[in-house]
Amino acid sequence: MLQFDAWKRVLIWATVAAGLMLALPNGFYTRVEQHNDAVAAIELGADTPENQALAAQWPSWMPSALVNLGLDLRGGAHLLAEVQVADVYASRMQSAWPEIRDALRPERATVGTIRLQPSPPDELRIRIGEIDGMPRALQVVRALARPVQTLTGVGANDIDVTSDGDVIIVTLSEAERLASDQRTVQQSLEIVRRRIDEVGTREPTIQRQGAQRILIQVPGIGSAAELKEIIGTTAQLTFNPVVSRTSDATQAPGVGNRLVPSLDEPGLFYVIESAPVVTGEDLVDAQPSFDQNGSPAVSFRFNTSAARSFGDYTAENIGSPFAIVLDDEVVSAPVIQSHIPGGSGIITGRFSVEESTNLAVLLRAGALPAELVFLEERTIGPELGQDSIDAGKIATMVAFAAVLVFMFLSYGLFGIFANIALIVNVAMIFGLLSLVGATLTLPGIAGIVLTVGMAVDANVLVFERIREELKSARGPARAIELGYEKALSAIIDANITTFITAVILFAMGSGPVRGFAITLGLGIITSVFTAIYVTRLMVVMWFERRRPKTIEV
Structure with a gap:
């Protein structure tokens, strides 16, 4: 006999209701999106009447998670950037010079004078006064080498030290170059991600492409x-x-x-030492603020080691100027008046409030270790994205209508039950996409359209099996029960193989392929649930109410 325990009925309808509730905000997309943005702004301190009004557009007790729209649906920007890893080699060589100079100074009796020579960007050339002291000089410089901190560089040092007459030549080793390339690209990737996250854009795609390239896609910008x-x-x-x-x-x-221009005073240039005392990489915080005159500024704070280095330098150079250099421009060059032990300070200049805020964001996110060269850039307008959404809607509605008509004409009342389950199925897909914060792309819409076609397969198997049982002179209750029991294994087998394919596509693919795999996989889960439980429960409830002697499928 057909039976459904009361707790099963409650659980099934509760699951359906939860799916519909989660999907509901997507029916009021713009209103809910404005509500979410206003709530986020209020939490950050922007509690204005405008934000309060926008936040009141959607009840706070209702779910407010939305399906994120991808770049091809929402519009936005696409960039392909290449990291100039060679810049890091030059920076490393510049920063090595003070350390090498300080190590050789105690050996002047042996090596003579120590002079830095003009060098290629990725080399450091140092001339010594006594060529007979070259073996000792090489020994001292090689002692500064450090092991390469990667598995592939085990046993190798970070620098190679050779000589050419009375000139010491220092270069990065091949193992260190490979490790440096890897670190530079990975660091650039993380800094780009932090900068974009600071701005608050929705669901950006930031991923490595090839050895030295980064793909950046940001919807809605x-x-x-x-x-x-x-x-x-x-x-x-x-x-x-x-x-x-x-x-x-x-x-x-x-x-x-090196010679760098002044940011505030056109025509003025500063000659500064290439090797910095401390860098922005040592910052632990940067916030917009105001100086003693009420002008916009940026306050900063160093980590412990940099604070110590900065404090030692200021203690030894009281009365001397030092330059605060931002992107090869001197922001200010104050004279050190006293020892600065705290590791904190303030950057003043002719900033607007917006400029000081943006600078604080950039410093807080971290400095890019190397320049990014943009090889490809595209702007996808919202009109094109709207065209994609409209095309996807039309395709989905046409597929939906065709399936609904086919099921009704083929199976009558049972087809209507299947159609109701199909509507629930699509709503639950959007509910799950909202719940997991997935991004819907044009291929994702294709996955939903495919799911609509596949969703009725399970019901077709069940209904055809019920027809076969009715031909065997079974009673209607027994025919319905056997129809679901005997079709179950075929339904599970077919959907498991398709689900495995979706998992493989998600694991091995990227971008649009993953979007298709997500909607296909979630669609399979909801399709099996609605076919096995929702449709069957509706048939059982109808049968209990009508108790028909015969049925037609």
């Missing part, structure tokens, strides 16, 4: 140029000793120094 402004600024902050000031832009700075 105005243009590729706007996205480049967010992530393209290197925000390299350094604190360098000042050698001199000049108005001559052609002045030769000398070996180990």
Whole structure:
């Protein structure tokens, strides 16, 4: 006999109701999206009447999670960037010079004078006065080498030290270059992700592509140029000793120094030492603030080791100027008045409030270790995204209508039950997508359309099996019961194989392929649930109410 325990009926209808509730916000997408943005802004402190009004557009006790729309549906920006890893080699060589100089100074009796020579960007050339002291000089410099911190570089050191006459040549080893490339790209990836997250964009796609490239897709942003402004600024902050000031832009700075312009005073240039005292990488926090005159500024704080280095430098150089350099421009060059032990300070300049806020965001997210060169950029307008949504709606509605008509004409009342389950099925797909925070793309819509077609397969198997049992002179109750029992194994087998395919597509694919796999996989889960439980429960409830002597399927 057909039976459904009361607890099973409650559980099935509760699951259906939960799925419909989770899917409901997507029917009021713009209103709920504005509500969510306003609530987030209020939590951050922007408790304005406008935000309160927007937050009141949707009841707070209702679910408010939405299906995120992908780049092809919402519009946005697409960038393909290449990390210039060679920049890091030059930076490493510059920062190595003070350490090597300090190590060789106690050996002057043996090696003579120590002079930095003009060098290629990825080399460091140091001339010594006594060529007979070269073996000792090489020994001292090689002692500064450190092991490469990667599995592939086990046993190798980070620098190679050779000589050419009276010149010591220091370069990065091949193992260190490979490790540095890996670290640089990974660090750039994380910093790009942090910068975009700071802006608050929805569901960006940021992933490595190839050895030195990063793919960046951000839905909902105005243009590729706007996205480049967010992530393209290197925000390299350094604190360098000042050698001199000049108005001559052609002045030769000398070996180990560089000439940089002043940000606030056009025509003024500073000669600074290339090796910084501390860098922006040592910052642990940066916040917009105001100076003693009420002008916008940025306050910062160093980590413990950098605070100690900065404090030692200021204690030893009271009365000397030092430069705060941001992206190869001197923001300010104050004179050290006293020892600064706390590891905190403030950057002043001719900032607007917006500029100081943006600078704090960039410094807090971290400096890009190397320049990004944008190889490809595209802006996908919201109109094109809306066209994709409209096309997807039309395709889904046509498929939906065709399936509904076919099931009604083929199976009559039982077909109506299957159609109701199909509507519940699609709603539950959107409910699950909202629950897991998935991103819906155009291929994802294709997965939903495919699910609509596949969802009725299980019901077709059951109904055809019931027809066969009715031909065997079974009673209607027994025919319905055997129809579901005997079709169950075929339904499970067919859907498991398709689900395995969806899992493989998700694991091995990327981007659009994953979007298709997610909707296909979730659609299979909801299809099996609605076919085995929802449709069957509706048939049982109808049969208990009508008690027909005969049925037609």
